[in-house]
Amino acid sequence: MTNSTSLRTHSCGQLGAAHVGSRVTLAGWVARRREHGDKLAFLDVRDFSGVMQCVIDDGTDARSEWVVQVTGTVTARPAGTVNANLSTGEVELTDCTVVVLNAAEPPPFPIDQRADEVDENIRLKFRYLDVRRERMQRNLRLRASVNSAIRTAMEGQGFVEVETPLLMPSTPEGAREFLVPSRKEPGSFYALPQSPQLWKQLLMVAGVDRYYQIARCLRDEDLRADRQYEFTQLDAEMSFVTKDDVLAAISRAVLAAAHAATGETPPPIEQITWHDAMNRFGTDKPDMRFAMELVELTDAFVGTAFKAFASAPSIKGIRVDAATYPEAAAIGRNKLDQLTERAKQLGAKGLVWIKVGDAGALESPVAKFLSDAEKSSLVAALGATSGDLLLLVADEWSTTCAVLGQLRNDLARPPVHEGPYRYVWVVDFPLFIGINPTTKKPQPGHHPFCHPHPDDLVKMESDPLHVRALAYDLVLNGWELGSGSIRIHEPELQRRVFQLLGIDDETADRKFGFFLQPFRYGAPPHGGFAFGIDRLVAILAGEENIREVIAFPKTQSGLDPMTNAPGPVDVGQLNELGLRTLPRPAN
């Protein structure tokens, strides 16, 4: 690849000792000017590739962020003036001619590492200046190479890139949609896709066999560090496959992306069942970089006199190991009260804390209610030693898992980008995740097109909550990267699932007719997956926030400080769309 254009012969960062003696022309921005009188000034010229020091002896005025074109001779720096901190630090440009291509106002913040400390709102307001910085250039280029590796991996496996519509009918299940008013059909609306889910399944019916797309998805839900209104997924679907075929194909793309970003290929991605993930880590997106696993204690308290434990279906505990987490294990009464409050917010009735004293004596407000046998089996089960802090929750199984899983994260989870990358497939998700309190019907865990596990079909009606789905998630360091499933391709089974959900034929036809009718014409067995590229790239880039790997992101309230979107529109535009706005509700 060459960086030369009509206005330059090289890029700044590519020059080095090998170019000494060459006459070159660079173009870029003035990163810094160091003046030593009329006869000598150093101009650091920056472009996307790096910085080159230019020695100026004619007093040319060129200040921070002015756009310049510099022609000079690549020269080895004099002894003692080499800058080891700069990739181009062995050389400099001498005998320079500077052409000012554009002057510039002083930037609102320094275009270097110091801007990491600048208020993010200001960075976003001047995002075009923020992106000039090395960190953002690196992140965007990392993202591009991840995209490229994914494309190569998918195409190498026979996946065909197909673009799918952004304007589609509203299918109001799931995430809140962005709506687009129709001009030709006033009062009617398109929806923007939450994902290309329906389209890609139709492509399987259409015989495409293997589809992929680096697809933009849009969801009108509240924003977070790992969530934007619009985000990008690798979306894929394949025909005539089982779960393992899908996991293998997606694994290749993920590992290729990781290799492109880090230069290293991670080990094969391990698998854990959803039930094991919940049991051991208390969450369906386990962060397996650290231990502190949940320990089953229900059997240790059979027949206990302690009322809070006596009738609980599930008792679990975690051990905050004093050797690994000295600060967390040694927290005082005040912090323990806060932990208890946190547990209650998470749905627990309470939190039992036990401190293990020097002689192994248990110190706890509830110690007096526990028998010696219970104490010793508790200590044995948790492997507790002096100085440890033990946290116990007794409740429904799902609650003990969820509460302790969250406390485990609160107490010991490192920042998402730190430490080794621990990819894990979470498999065998339940088909339903509980009963809707109003409709009394089961709620789908993923979407209603997930294929039930064939072994569990017999208990679909009798015991729906214990039916597994052929559904799976990909998790990295405690972040859900994505999910997928084998889909239902048999109309009869689909009808059966809809019936369980309380969706009759007529309703199903009205809501999903355009999607279901094609399945009558011979749908192949198929399944797929989608994972979030923003999240993957953020972690691989060492960022804790996906905004850092998006060129123009929105703030947490969904605004763009640079363009001021969203904004009002002309009444004429509204009239054309047949729309009228309501006054904003008074506060």
Add this chain to the structure above:
RNA sequence: GGUCCCGUGGUGAAGUUUGGAGUUCACGCCGGCCUGUCAAGCCGGAGGUCGCGGGUUCAAAUCCCGUCGGGACCGCCA
């Protein structure tokens, strides 16, 4: 919808707890000096509605109420 943190020259901070003149530090900016620096150095200067509104007070960056904006999280994200 909720909880918590933040808002002070262009930028980052200190000052707020315990009210007393827009006070301070660093960077940047403007001018001067300076021939080997590299986040150059030295000297001088400019630059402010302390987010906004209201209240308490003789007096508010500081205390109270409201509001706007930013961030983290809960809800939400089939």
